[in-house]
Amino acid sequence: MRRLTTIFVSGVVLTALVFFMIGCPSTDKTAVTGSGQGNEAFVPPGKHDDFYAFMSGGFSGQIGVYGLPSGRLLRVIPVFSQDAEKGYGYSEETKPLLNTSHGFIQWDDLHHLQLSVTNGEQDGRWLFANANNTPRIARIDLRTFRTAEVIEIPNTGGNHASPFITENTEYIVSATRFSVPNEYSGNTDVPIETYKENFKGALTFVKCDNKNSGEMSLGFQILMPGFNYDLSRAGKDKSHGWFFFSCYNSEQANTMLEINASQKDKDFIAAVNWKKAEEYIAQGKGKMMKASYIHNTYDESTHTAKSETLTDVMTIDPAECPGIVYYIPTPKSPHGCDVDPTGEYIVGGGKLAAIIPVYSFTKMLDAINAKKFDGDFNGIPVLNYQAVLHGEVKKPGLGPLHTEFDGKGNAYTSFFVSSEIVKWDIKECKVLDRAPTYYSVGHLLVPGGDTRKPHGKYVIGMNKITKDRYLPTGPELTQSAQLYDISGDKMRMILDFPTIGEPHYAQACPADLLKKNSLKSYKLTENKHPYATLGEKEAKVERKGNDVHIYMSSIRSHFLPDNVEGVKLGDVVYFHVTNLEQDWDVPHGFAVKGGADCSELLLMPGETQTMKWIPKATGVYPFYCTDFCSALHQEMQGYIRVSPANSSVELKANTLAKN
Ligand code: RUQ
Ligand code: CUA
Numbered sequence: 001m002r003r004l005t006t007i008f009v010s011g012v013v014l015t016a017l018v019f020f021m022i023g024c025p026s027t028d029k030t031a032v033t034g035s036g037q038g039n040e041a042f043v044p045p046g047k048h049d050d051f052y053a054f055m056s057g058g059f060s061g062q063i064g065v066y067g068l069p070s071g072r073l074l075r076v077i078p079v080f081s082q083d084a085e086k087g088y089g090y091s092e093e094t095k096p097l098l099n100t101s102h103g104f105i106q107w108d109d110l111h112h113l114q115l116s117v118t119n120g121e122q123d124g125r126w127l128f129a130n131a132n133n134t135p136r137i138a139r140i141d142l143r144t145f146r147t148a149e150v151i152e153i154p155n156t157g158g159n160h161a162s163p164f165i166t167e168n169t170e171y172i173v174s175a176t177r178f179s180v181p182n183e184y185s186g187n188t189d190v191p192i193e194t195y196k197e198n199f200k201g202a203l204t205f206v207k208c209d210n211k212n213s214g215e216m217s218l219g220f221q222i223l224m225p226g227f228n229y230d231l232s233r234a235g236k237d238k239s240h241g242w243f244f245f246s247c248y249n250s251e252q253a254n255t256m257l258e259i260n261a262s263q264k265d266k267d268f269i270a271a272v273n274w275k276k277a278e279e280y281i282a283q284g285k286g287k288m289m290k291a292s293y294i295h296n297t298y299d300e301s302t303h304t305a306k307s308e309t310l311t312d313v314m315t316i317d318p319a320e321c322p323g324i325v326y327y328i329p330t331p332k333s334p335h336g337c338d339v340d341p342t343g344e345y346i347v348g349g350g351k352l353a354a355i356i357p358v359y360s361f362t363k364m365l366d367a368i369n370a371k372k373f374d375g376d377f378n379g380i381p382v383l384n385y386q387a388v389l390h391g392e393v394k395k396p397g398l399g400p401l402h403t404e405f406d407g408k409g410n411a412y413t414s415f416f417v418s419s420e421i422v423k424w425d426i427k428e429c430k431v432l433d434r435a436p437t438y439y440s441v442g443h444l445l446v447p448g449g450d451t452r453k454p455h456g457k458y459v460i461g462m463n464k465i466t467k468d469r470y471l472p473t474g475p476e477l478t479q480s481a482q483l484y485d486i487s488g489d490k491m492r493m494i495l496d497f498p499t500i501g502e503p504h505y506a507q508a509c510p511a512d513l514l515k516k517n518s519l520k521s522y523k524l525t526e527n528k529h530p531y532a533t534l535g536e537k538e539a540k541v542e543r544k545g546n547d548v549h550i551y552m553s554s555i556r557s558h559f560l561p562d563n564v565e566g567v568k569l570g571d572v573v574y575f576h577v578t579n580l581e582q583d584w585d586v587p588h589g590f591a592v593k594g595g596a597d598c599s600e601l602l603l604m605p606g607e608t609q610t611m612k613w614i615p616k617a618t619g620v621y622p623f624y625c626t627d628f629c630s631a632l633h634q635e636m637q638g639y640i641r642v643s644p645a646n647s648s649v650e651l652k653a654n655t656l657a658k659n
Contacts, residue, residue, distance in 0.1 A: 041069040041070060041483060042070065043072070049070050049511060050511055051068035052065060052068070052074075052509055053065070053460065053508040054077075054115070054506060054507045054508070057501030058111065058501040060081060060501030061109065062076050062079060062081055062500060063076070063077040063079060063127070064499055064500040069483060069494065071481070071483065079108075079131075079140065080136070081107050081108065082107075088147070089106060092574070093303055094305060101152060101293055107133075109131065109133045110501075111162075112129070112130050112164070112504055112505040113127055113129050113506060113507045114128045114507060115509055116128070116165065116214070117168065117451055118168055119167065119168065119452070120236050120237065121452055122453075124513035126140060126141060126169075127139070128140070128163035129163060130162035131159060135152065135156040135159030135176070137150070137174060138150045142514050143517050143519045145518075148214075148297070149297050149298065150295075150296040151206060151217070151294075151295045152293040153174045153204050153218075153293065154292065154313060155183040155289075156180065158176060158178040159175070159177070160177035160231065161203075162174040162232075163206075164234060167234060167235075167236055172216065175203045176203075177229060179201040179227060181198045182198065182223070184289040192254050192255075195226060195253075199226035201223075201225060201229050202222065202224065203221065203224055203245060204220075205220050205277075218293075218310070219314070220278075220281055221314070221315045221316070222272065222277060223315055223318070224325070226252055227249050229246070229270075230248060230334060231246050233346075235339060235361065236340075236341065236343035236451075237342060237343035244269050246334035246336065246349070247270060247334065248261055248334055265331060266330055267333065268328060269330045269334060270327055271328055272324060273324050276323050276324045277321070285321055286316045287314070288312050288313070288314055289315050291310075292309060294307050294309055295310055300522075301527075302528045303529050318380055326368060326381050326383050327381070328359055328385070329374070329382065330357060332350040332352040334349060335349040335350065335402070336348070336349030336401050336402035336403060338402065338405075343452075346364075347359075347403045349401045350400060351416070353399070353400060356396050358390045358393065359389060360390035367384060367388050372387040393424050393430070393431065398417040400422075401443070404449030404454075406454050406486060407453060410423055411424050411426050412444060412446060414441040414442065419437050420434050420435060420437055421435050421441060421444055421459060433489065435484055437461040438496070439464070441482075442503075442504060443506065444460060444461045444462065445462075445505070446459050447508035455508075457485070457487055460481050461484070462481050462503035462504065463480045463481070464479060478498035479499050479502050480497060480498050481497055483495040521606045522604060523582070524580065524606045533580075536553050536555070536580070539551055539553050541564060543651050546570055551576055552577045554579050556630040556632070557631075559623070559638050561638070561654045562639070563638060564639070565640075565641040565649055565651070565653070566649045567642045568642070568643050569615065569616075572612065573612070573613045573615065574612055575610065576610045577603055577608065577609060577611070581606070587602055587627050588603050590611060590624075590625065591624060592611070592613050592621055592623040594615070597613060597614055602627060617642070620640070620642075622637060622638070623637065623638050624636060624637040625637070
């Protein structure tokens with residue numbers, strides 16, 4: 001609802017409502033309730049889905065993994081938010097993944113997802129996610145469906161145009177949604193009204209070790225004029241080597257953007273030649289700047305994440321390096337910026353636009369060569385709109401946001417204001433079909449629809465508002481996804497399902513791409529955790545000053561040790577629990593009553609995780625397994641006794657070794 005209000009700028013309200021009505025033929029009963037042709041989305045019990053869909057959880061900071069076409073929720077992957085269901089961000093091993101230069105942050109707003117690609121096609125290795133609030137990019141390992149790495153983006157506020165990637169996952173980009181006082185100047189304490197002089201917008205190219213581990217590092221930052229950079233897409237095939245970023249607020253307003261950033265008829269898509277930027281840097285034209293940002297990596301052999309602080313960033317100024325950036329004028333408060341599978345067509349979305357502009361990459365190169373510029377902005381040439389335009393899709397609806405492709409020459413664009421998905425022909429710029437969404441669709445997705453080889457078959461609309469679609473749940477209602485079959489000429493809605501958090505972008509790929517690689521357990525023989533208990537004989541307790549380390553094993557259906565005494569007030573207790581199981585799908589959980597930092601562990605077979613627990617009072621505290629693991633799961637429990645600080649109770653535990 002909040003978004004609706006933002007979009008309904010005073011003067012636009014009427015037009016918007018008119019369009020809303022036209023674009024929403026909701027009197028047609030089948031359109032409202034689906035195709036009515038039976039259970040096309042039904043996947044029988046025990047059968048697998050054809051696709052995995054990864055849907056951003058928006059302000060939940062997580063990712064929902066669904067099967068398609070059933071819409072069954074398979075897993076929630078925590079990325080930027082603590083998640084008790086996985087013990088993520090609670091165990092000592094996973095906490096470092098949430099470290100930032102601002103400290104430990106338990107939350108973020110996760111908008112967009114990207115599956116790694118090779119030659120522009122999905123390769124099933126990693127999934128990237130952006131943190132919009134405290135700028136970061138995460139990499140999820142698709143063998144484990146776990147967050148493996150998080151890198152912070154300095155000199156950025158609101159990492160929205162992210163984590164879009166180049167054709168071979170060479171780079172993952174980030175762009176600043178809120179321009180900010182240049183951190184590298186060393187002085188960010190400036191009056192807000194000096195926006196025009198002092199605020200800059202950085203476009204960051206994060207390098208990926210695409211041949212090996214996938215590990216990320218900061219490649220370089222392009223220091224752009226202080227606009228709001230919004231979304232982006234890499235070039236493909238012929239346009240490989242280029243990246244396109246939409247931006248709004250070229251008015252450079254710093255207050256009431258709702259009005260002040262909607263003044264101009266056109267803002268821009270910035271076309272960035274990143275290969276040329278690389279060349280300039282190789283020639284020494286970049287500048288190394290001091291910064292402070294955190295890089296968190298998870299080591300699978302020790303089951304432990306670590307954080308390191310990094311201190312410099314390569315930057316490049318487009319005004320000093322001609323040929324790396326051009327602005328393409330784009331109507332009206334640009335949002336989405338999408339590139340078709342051939343790499344020739346660049347589609348702009350405009351939140352307040354009533355047309356869809358389609359640009360031609362070939363025409364853009366010609367216009368650059370022929371210098372068809374309409375002036376410049378801070379030294380960056382502004383290309384002539386007509387010179388780069390392939391065509392405009394007329395009367396498509398109101399408020400085009402995002403576009404995906406089916407690989408058959410068709411594009412699918414979401415319309416927030418008129419609440420519909422519109423299918424159109426890219427070459428002809430002609431509307432072919434429209435389907436209402438319930439309600440106010442944001443992003444949409446076609447499996448592989450952003451790659452060189454879309455899988456087609458479905459389009460999913462991700463809706464911000466559901467109103468009357470489901471049973472009411474108090475003041476807050478769920479968001480939803482709607483699945484349409486696009487194998488015929490007409491789109492047909494076949495399923496409507498609630499989602500976790502607010503889905504922004506999503507990605508889907510054939511199930512076969514991931515299924516075969518899915519990890520079943522961690523091998524105990526490869527467990528290099530420094531506090532691992534690799535067999536029951538290794539269970540022990542150890543005191544190091546005020547720290548008590550408990551090396552504990554868990555196997556159906558007991559912990560060892562399960563009686564610990566001699567802990568004293570003032571001690572910090574570390575439960576290092578190893579799950580000795582080696583069978584697929586036999587996790588154990590672990591929790592202790594009370595204590596500061598009270599939390600939960602979830603241990604996958606072969607895994608070691610640590611809970612830090614600081615007792616606040618003397619007594620005997622029970623602990624137990626939280627994950628139903630066998631018929632005698634309820635028996636899987638123990639006690640830890642806490643005595644006064646000056647007590648003479650000796651540290652001991654019922655281990656197999658003689659104490
Ligand atoms: S943005 S719709 Cu991040 Cu369009 Cu969500
Ligand atoms: Cu182990 Cu329940």
